[in-house]
Amino acid sequence: MNAEQILFILFGAVSLIGAVSVISFRHPIYSALSLVVTFFAQAGLFVLLGAHFVAAVQVIVYAGAIMVLFLFVIMLLNLGTLSAKGPIGPKLKGFAVILGILLAIEGIYIAVNSASDTAVAAAESATGTTTTYDIGKLLFSEYLLPFEVTSLILLAALIGVIVLVKRESQEEN
């Protein structure tokens, strides 16, 4: 067992435990924190895969911005007391879990099968790390149009949020 395998098991286990906690904690704040833990473990997995830039962006965007936004909203609405009521019945829950397990089996089946198809290239390119330079070059040449579209999406989101929230405050006044 080499260092990479140990780290993979560690990060994988942490991310799975975190993901399960997200859906099992009653209180949204604990769920949000578990999700942060999961994201962190995933950043670790990205480092293992040699994707340092993606790992850093994962922490900056998900842990540093998106989850803080979640926490902010949970605290702002003070949702703690409201979330306690209204879980769905045990029958439906059991049905959902069975569906989930079926989906998992399906996913694992596809994953293993497709992995053996692409495993040809695995031998020679298993240890390469991608630099930020490579990603930037690809982003600004081949994927320039999607990149610009992404910026438009962000702009639309920005305007959308302002419209959504602004109208509220004017009605109240």
Place this chain on the structure above:
Amino acid sequence: MENLPLVLILSSIVKILIIVHLLLVGVMLMIWAERRVSGWMQDRLGPNRVGPQGLLQPVADGLKFMFKEDIIPDHVDKPLYVLAPAMLLVPALIVVAVVPFGSSITLFGHEIPLQIADINIGILYILAITSLGVYGVVLGAWASNNKYSLLGGLRSSAQMISYELTLGLGIIGILMLTSSLSLRTIAIEQGSYPWQWNFLIHFPAFLAFTTAMFAETNRLPFDLAEAEQELVAGYHTEYSSMKFAMFFMAEYMNMIVGSAVTVTLFLGGWHFFGLENVGGPVWSGLISFGIFFVKTAIFLFGFIWVRWTLPRFRYDQLMNFGWKFLLPVALTSVVVTGILWITTNSRLVVGIGNAISAFIVVSIVAGLLVMTTPKPAIQESDSQFAPTALDAVE
């Protein structure tokens, strides 16, 4: 791992130990310096009884914190309440791993860089870890189950998210000119003389970055999260004993690390008029470390200076300043640096262009603000007030 020479492994461990302890001692020194310098600025003495010049005062304070009763109030959310101080302290401690605090020392034929880890995404690592500091504040605030704490936490999270943008944008100009994310490369590229350092080339970005860093460390004039007059002590109102001390230490640690990062990025790192090359392979490394240390200390003095110079912002002023002044300045600096660097390839032109464009942006924003804000009501009430007062006299 197996083929690494023993010297490098040992030196890494020694470096980590030295830096962590230096940081902890630095926090104590910083607390002492803050109180003494504050005293000096206010024409009083400050603590001078414990030890020579009061140097042992932080030790005495620390002992007092340890022996205080560690109260966990009944109404708090216990797991998060205990976790929050650690979540603030740990990011502050691990950021320092990528900061280069000197050139390098050659021992037993191995060149040992004075840096714990020179990773190729150094700056992104710093941005990532500092963005985690907000969790400690927010969770501490929420877990305390106290409205003042919660208000402090909300303020702080909004503030940190807003100013993080400027922090990130301020760096991009440097990245474009250096074309590297490694802090060591950035420090080396700056050269020995002050006029080669980044703070002149990217002067607006430097100002924006420094201001945003003040906001990130929750220092005056940006300490709205713990404004005593409004929120008791803000997010750490309910904390006592060592847990409170951890919040306190994290704040000072953030200041020290922030100064070190600024010195590396903008103020030439360990370079100073070629002094860092004097002496043999060991001495030059130690001298460069000394230069870095002195620069960081001077910058930290600036922190204390600003604290007693500028009053605290109001909350809307804070948001206006962050979004309407700092962000446009940082953004223009990115655009102007990019265009001028590609067209002229000269650092001088980039520097001049940056300064001029920042001046224009600030004037435009200030003009717009003056035009759009409704005339203050003070004049009207003044004119109304004056006759009534006169009437009353009559």
Place this chain on the structure above:
Amino acid sequence: MALEYYLVLSALLFTIGVIGVLVRRNAIIIFMCIELMLNAANLAFVAISRNLGETTGQVFVFFVMAVAAAEVAIGLAIIVSVFKHRQTINVDEINALKG
């Protein structure tokens, strides 16, 4: 480390996200589960990207993150305004189109 392990982990994370969406009634937690699913997809992207020795997968992760950020901003704004109208974010109670 073979590709299968990463893909299986990604599939498991995705499934947990799906179960979360099915089981929980709190709109914010459902939203977090959607983020979890997006992240599982990201993991698969990066793993396959390394396996093929290409950078394209990582560029796509970058796009996914940007879109996820936009989505979270809009989604949370909607949740906040729904909460202002109805005083609840339980998705079973938010079942009418007209407020």
